[in-house]
Amino acid sequence: MGEESDAGGPGDSGDENGTERPSLADQRDVESVYQPAEDSDLLARTARERVDAGDTVLDVGTGSGYVAAMLAEAGARAVGVDVSPLACREAAGNGVPVVRGDLVEPFRTDTFDLVAFNPPYLPTPPEQEWDDWMEHALSGGDDGRRLVDPFLETVERVLAPGGEALMLVSSLTDPEAVRAYASEHGLASEQLASEKHPYEALVVLRFYRK
Numbered sequence: 001m002g003e004e005s006d007a008g009g010p011g012d013s014g015d016e017n018g019t020e021r022p023s024l025a026d027q028r029d030v031e032s033v034y035q036p037a038e039d040s041d042l043l044a045r046t047a048r049e050r051v052d053a054g055d056t057v058l059d060v061g062t063g064s065g066y067v068a069a070m071l072a073e074a075g076a077r078a079v080g081v082d083v084s085p086l087a088c089r090e091a092a093g094n095g096v097p098v099v100r101g102d103l104v105e106p107f108r109t110d111t112f113d114l115v116a117f118n119p120p121y122l123p124t125p126p127e128q129e130w131d132d133w134m135e136h137a138l139s140g141g142d143d144g145r146r147l148v149d150p151f152l153e154t155v156e157r158v159l160a161p162g163g164e165a166l167m168l169v170s171s172l173t174d175p176e177a178v179r180a181y182a183s184e185h186g187l188a189s190e191q192l193a194s195e196k197h198p199y200e201a202l203v204v205l206r207f208y209r210k
């Protein structure tokens with residue numbers, strides 16, 4: 001399952017003569033797919049506690065597929081979605097059914113018991129933005145909420161009755177502002193977990209219909 005084409009998107013760099021240039025990620029010799037870190041692990045551990053065998057779950061921005069794979073291990077029917085073709089390929093290679101797409105857009109209404117999202121959240125001023133798939137994995141734009149806000153605007157549509165969304169939020173992106181925005185969009189919230197790290201606190205928030 002899933003679309004794993006390299007067509008389109010950042011990193012596809014060729015000049016007017018059709019000469020292929022390496023993507024910025026290649027030029028910088030950085031990984032092109034976000035590898036699981038403390039944030040991935042906190043989200044996966046918290047979500048795993050909440051799924052029952054047979055639940056249908058979605059891992060938004062699945063990256064390597066780490067969170068989806070942990071939930072599948074717990075007995076859930078887990079699917080991932082990612083905008084990056086490189087992430088889709090890696091997740092599929094790790095045994096995760098994956099769809100290439102934008103947030104929850106590819107999925108039907110009322111589908112998922114649980115939606116998990118570890119968004120790109122690093123606050124990044126425009127002049128520091130770069131142009132490769134790793135930027136899509138890391139940069140949360142000026143306030144860190146470039147993807148957080150659209151997720152909160154759209155996730156309710158795909159939640160099954162009684163379903164919930166779990167999102168990893170950093171102290172860098174103001175969890176209280178995230179909760180206020182969710183509330184404006186019809187979602188109640190609570191904090192399920194938090195961990196302190198050298199430069200930030202990581203928090204898992206739960207969102208559900210009011």
Ligand SMILES: C[S@@+](CC[C@H](N)C(=O)[O-])C[C@H]1O[C@@H](n2cnc3c(N)ncnc32)[C@H](O)[C@@H]1O
Binds near residue numbers: 039063103
């Ligand atoms: C911080 S990484 C998290 C990866 C993985 N879930 C984990 O926890 O290790 C964020 C992921 O979101 C993906 N992403 C960015 N924008 C997206 C969008 N609009 N729709 C779906 N995925 C997106 C990135 O490609 C990246 O894989």
